[in-house]
Amino acid sequence: MTKAPVRIKTLTIDGREVGAREDQTILDVARENHIFIPTLCDLPGLTAVGACRLCLVEVRGVNRLLPACVTAVAEGMEVSVSSERIDRYRRSILELLFAERNHVCSVCVTNGHCDLQSLALKLGMTHVHFPYQYPRLPVDASHERFVVDHNRCILCTRCVRVCDEIEGAHTWDVMSRGVDCRVITDLAEPWGKSESCTGCGKCVQVCPTGALSEKGKSVAEMSKRRQFLPYLTLMREARR
Amino acid sequence: MQTYLGPVQPPTDDKRWKIVEATARRHGREPHALIETLHTVQECFGYLDETALRFVASLLCVPLGRVYGVATFYHFFTLKPKGKHTCVVCTGTACYIKGAQALLSAIEKTYGIKPGETTADGELSLLTARCLGSCGLAPAAVVDGAVVGRIGAPALLARIGKGIRP
Amino acid sequence: MTIEDLRTIAENERQAQKKFQHHVCVCIAAGCLSSGADQVRDAIKKEVAEAGMAGEVLVKGVGCMGLCSAGPLVSVETEDQLFANVTPEDASELVRSIDTGTADLKHCDTAVPFFERQQKIVLENSGKIDPERIEDYISNDGYRALVTAITEMTPPEIVALMVKSGLRGRGGAGYPTGLKWSTVSKTGEQAKYVICNADEGDPGAFMDRAVLESDPHRVLEGMAIAAYAVGAQNGFIYVRAEYPLAVKHLKTAIKQAERLGLLGNNICNSRFSFHVDIRLGAGAFVCGEETALIASIEGQRGAPRPRPPYPAQEGLWNCPTLINNVETFANVAPIVRNGAAWFAAIGTEKSKGTKVFALAGRVANTGLIEVPMGITLREIIHEIGGGIPDGKQYKAVQTGGPSGGCIPEQHLDSPVDYESLARIGSIMGSGGMIVMDETSCMVDVAKYFMEFCASESCGKCVPCRTGTRQMLAILEKITAGEATAADLALLEELCDLVKNTSLCGLGQSAPNPVVTTLKYFHDEYDRHISGEGCPICKEHAASSAEVSQ
Numbered sequence: 010m011t012k013a014p015v016r017i018k019t020l021t022i023d024g025r026e027v028g029a030r031e032d033q034t035i036l037d038v039a040r041e042n043h044i045f046i047p048t049l050c051d052l053p054g055l056t057a058v059g060a061c062r063l064c065l066v067e068v069r070g071v072n073r074l075l076p077a078c079v080t081a082v083a084e085g086m087e088v089s090v091s092s093e094r095i096d097r098y099r100r101s102i103l104e105l106l107f108a109e110r111n112h113v114c115s116v117c118v119t120n121g122h123c124d125l126q127s128l129a130l131k132l133g134m135t136h137v138h139f140p141y142q143y144p145r146l147p148v149d150a151s152h153e154r155f156v157v158d159h160n161r162c163i164l165c166t167r168c169v170r171v172c173d174e175i176e177g178a179h180t181w182d183v184m185s186r187g188v189d190c191r192v193i194t195d196l197a198e199p200w201g202k203s204e205s206c207t208g209c210g211k212c213v214q215v216c217p218t219g220a221l222s223e224k225g226k227s228v229a230e231m232s233k234r235r236q237f238l239p240y241l242t243l244m245r246e247a248r249r
Numbered sequence: 250m251q252t253y254l255g256p257v258q259p260p261t262d263d264k265r266w267k268i269v270e271a272t273a274r275r276h277g278r279e280p281h282a283l284i285e286t287l288h289t290v291q292e293c294f295g296y297l298d299e300t301a302l303r304f305v306a307s308l309l310c311v312p313l314g315r316v317y318g319v320a321t322f323y324h325f326f327t328l329k330p331k332g333k334h335t336c337v338v339c340t341g342t343a344c345y346i347k348g349a350q351a352l353l354s355a356i357e358k359t360y361g362i363k364p365g366e367t368t369a370d371g372e373l374s375l376l377t378a379r380c381l382g383s384c385g386l387a388p389a390a391v392v393d394g395a396v397v398g399r400i401g402a403p404a405l406l407a408r409i410g411k412g413i414r415p
Numbered sequence: 416m417t418i419e420d421l422r423t424i425a426e427n428e429r430q431a432q433k434k435f436q437h438h439v440c441v442c443i444a445a446g447c448l449s450s451g452a453d454q455v456r457d458a459i460k461k462e463v464a465e466a467g468m469a470g471e472v473l474v475k476g477v478g479c480m481g482l483c484s485a486g487p488l489v490s491v492e493t494e495d496q497l498f499a500n501v502t503p504e505d506a507s508e509l510v511r512s513i514d515t516g517t518a519d520l521k522h523c524d525t526a527v528p529f530f531e532r533q534q535k536i537v538l539e540n541s542g543k544i545d546p547e548r549i550e551d552y553i554s555n556d557g558y559r560a561l562v563t564a565i566t567e568m569t570p571p572e573i574v575a576l577m578v579k580s581g582l583r584g585r586g587g588a589g590y591p592t593g594l595k596w597s598t599v600s601k602t603g604e605q606a607k608y609v610i611c612n613a614d615e616g617d618p619g620a621f622m623d624r625a626v627l628e629s630d631p632h633r634v635l636e637g638m639a640i641a642a643y644a645v646g647a648q649n650g651f652i653y654v655r656a657e658y659p660l661a662v663k664h665l666k667t668a669i670k671q672a673e674r675l676g677l678l679g680n681n682i683c684n685s686r687f688s689f690h691v692d693i694r695l696g697a698g699a700f701v702c703g704e705e706t707a708l709i710a711s712i713e714g715q716r717g718a719p720r721p722r723p724p725y726p727a728q729e730g731l732w733n734c735p736t737l738i739n740n741v742e743t744f745a746n747v748a749p750i751v752r753n754g755a756a757w758f759a760a761i762g763t764e765k766s767k768g769t770k771v772f773a774l775a776g777r778v779a780n781t782g783l784i785e786v787p788m789g790i791t792l793r794e795i796i797h798e799i800g801g802g803i804p805d806g807k808q809y810k811a812v813q814t815g816g817p818s819g820g821c822i823p824e825q826h827l828d829s830p831v832d833y834e835s836l837a838r839i840g841s842i843m844g845s846g847g848m849i850v851m852d853e854t855s856c857m858v859d860v861a862k863y864f865m866e867f868c869a870s871e872s873c874g875k876c877v878p879c880r881t882g883t884r885q886m887l888a889i890l891e892k893i894t895a896g897e898a899t900a901a902d903l904a905l906l907e908e909l910c911d912l913v914k915n916t917s918l919c920g921l922g923q924s925a926p927n928p929v930v931t932t933l934k935y936f937h938d939e940y941d942r943h944i945s946g947e948g949c950p951i952c953k954e955h956a957a958s959s960a961e962v963s964q
Contacts, residue, residue: 059721060876062916074915079721101912105881139885139905164874173312182314183716183874184321186699188884190874195313196302197321205313283714288656288695315715322716322873323697325656341618342813342849343775345863354958378657379700379867382621384775384849385446385483385782396449 478629617816815844
């Protein structure tokens with residue numbers, strides 16, 4: 010198979026001129042150039058879904074905000090990844106997430122290793138000005154090695170995607186809709202009873218918060234290892 | 250890669266499973282037939298139970314999680330058996346403006362059930378619909394499959410009461 | 416099938432109908448059906464048979480006649496009479512006096528604005544033909560456009576015709592139809608799909624339902640012409656499961672069209688083949704969004720995905736897909752038959768043609784109307800709609816459903832077209848039009864729509880999933896009389912956030928009812944938080960408190 014030559018596009022991000030392959034997204038290019046764009050649902054190696062809306066950026070000439078994770082680059086594009094307005098929206102979205110479920114960092118296994126927590130610090134979210142919803146959600150510890158705590162879940166669906174796209178088991182999915190959404194294993198049964206789960210633990214490693222964790226880890230001990238993901242993706246691409 | 254679609258054994262020898270299988274086969278047992286097949290199950294059995302969900306999953310080679318995700322996403326599907334009689338109150342805008350809430354309150358007062366619930370004796374289920382499209386006849390409701398338009402709370406209760414003792 | 420064959424069928428049908436001296440049409444569309452129209456039809460048939468007039472009187476069930484509030488409607492076409500609120504007991508009187516035309520029944524005056532101010536293109540056959548007989552449709556020019564298109568026109572010519580006609584999508588956003596067709600047609604030779612969006616989810620809208628129930632062939636013909644123009648081989652109609660009669664009529668129509676070779680393989684002996692299948696929705700408003708609709712046809716959760724890529728480039732199973740709404744397809748055949756110039760002469764400069772509206776709520780004449788674009792809201796409500804009943808005062812009209820806005824008295828003279836409605840904060844939407852009088856509290860109405868959006872949110876993106884829930888909580892607080900000015904400020908902030916950061920149209924437009932009521936009825940919000948309270952909301956609270964006791 011001969012590959013079509015890859016075309017290069019030039020664009021500016023926050024005034025900096027950068028070059029990019031035409032099949033790259035704004036987020037890809039920004040990362041390559043060490044320009045920070047906050048994300049939660051995105052993870053290199055998984056399909057982008059554009060769900061968390063934290064990576065919204067301004068593009069000159071476009072009157073709506075665009076998610077950097079799924080927006081392809083274009084010649085001459087002028088991107089601003091940060092502005093007073095965007096930063097405000099991003100903080101509000103984070104606040105909405107904190108208010109939606111019960112994120113109590115001080116007693117969380119991932120305290121200090123949590124994507125949600127570190128983004129809140131980085132984006133200067135000082136407090137939550139929306140009322141907390143305090144839903145009553147279960148914790149499922151039926152699996153012999155892992156625990157799912159729905160109180161910490163932000164529905165980023167990284168676990169669903171890694172299980173489907175990388176492991177190929179499709180044990181995880183999302184049930185219901187709206188605020189009633191919950192990640193489930195098989196027919197919303199206890200994880201420990203799942204027939205399809207291989208116990209590979211990839212879901213736990215990609216989870217940005219303390220929703221999925223390993224048993225036996227105490228508060229602040231659970232750090233996540235994700236180096237495998239780009240590697241597995243590359244190896245699988247190469248086999249195609 | 251060709252997927253091997255082997256024979257799938259229906260959970261029981263209930264003839265209705267044949268109808269479900271027929272729907273799946275009409276779509277080549279492709280995963281995209283999931284919603285159509287669930288519609289058939291609900292038509293045949295009235296609701297979707299665990300047995301049915303597992304059967305449909307194996308019939309179409311769809312992961313269990315996805316079957317459950319789809320079945321709970323669409324509000325037309327119900328995972329609980331319905332009562333012997335059903336009353337669907339339309340809560341579309343026109344009906345809302347013209348007093349659908351009063352209908353719901355009246356039923357709740359008489360039978361003690363909220364939308365989505367069934368009386369303890371399994372006689373009556375109360376449901377709501379987003380819009381029946383009978384806005385010209387607001388407020389509207391469906392009692393055991395028959396649409397009744399421009400109905401007040403007493404008339405609706407009388408209509409329901411015909412088949413049931415409160 | 417050639418144009419001559421079609422003419423023969425039409426001629427035979429006309430001859431067969433001419434044999435009958437009287438044509439009695441009973442509306443058996445959903446509206447009249449729920450007031451017992453099927454029993455009326457059966458009673459009339461029985462009376463006719465008993466009177467030995469079966470050879471003189473043709474009794475047929477037809478689609479929607481429009482004035483649903485006066486149903487069941489029966490028209491005696493040959494005598495130009497329309498009867499309202501007909502009961503099965505009236506059948507004998509109707510049949511007995513059919514020759515003299517002096518039936519002592521409730522006459523429905525057709526020389527009133529409700530009938531005279533309308534202009535029918537989409538609904539031209541509605542209430543006239545038997546939706547379950549293809550011959551009746553063919554005898555009214557049906558399928559002539561399709562056969563002409565395939566035998567005499569090239570696909571680019573049809574696309575050009577649609578562009579020239581100025582037709583815009585009737586689903587709500589008003590995207591130019593010709594442009595959409597042109598994008599799909601330019602994707603080269605490959606598998607393509609045509610989808611008819613009949614997932615009419617807006618509460619208070621029943622236009623598409625009426626079209627499908629009353630004239631299903633018109634939609635199939637429009638889809639087939641579109642498929643020929645863009646080079647698609649397969650089509651789907653995604654219709655709500657809540658519309659069983661529409662589904663039944665569509666199934667019958669597809670079978671009949673296939674039997675006559677107007678759908679299926681090698682239509683009109685050409686190389687063009689087109690197959691149509693029905694897919695049932697399952698109660699999810701968000702599936703009206705095109706990417707969610709595609710996901711649903713693929714058997715998945717109806718969650719939208721970011722666009723681009725647009726369905727015209729990558730849609731169903733990643734193939735180029737043309738998605739148009741029922742009413743849009745219903746406009747296609749008349750445009751092909753009568754030409755682009757004819758269509759473009761109707762309506763305003765930027766909004767061509769007519770629009771079907773479902774008029775409901777606190778208005779005298781509720782039902783289905785079709786009016787030329789550019790007519791004012793006042794004309795629709797006070798002339799066609801007959802004004803507000805019971806001597807009450809007009810307060811607002813809600814257009815566009817949960818994505819639209821509430822329009823107050825001062826904007827009633829605004830013309831009905833895409834741009835004008837957008838300028839006053841609402842949208843054209845699919846055509847729901849709900850009139851409210853002084854007995855409605857606008858905060859309560861905003862709460863109603865927010866409850867709708869919150870529970871219809873798919874849950875994929877954060878602002879829509881949790882933002883709408885937060886807004887609903889604030890609105891509940893306001894109607895309960897427990898809110899402060901700070902809550903109101905927070906509500907406004909959330910409107911801005913959800914509008915600008917949500918993934919799909921549902922989230923982006925969810926704040927609209929709140930934004931417009933805040934803009935036009937701010938005093939009502941103030942009254943709720945000032946401690947003065949709202950009598951309407953208090954009454955609501957009292958009736959639900961009574962229940963919980």
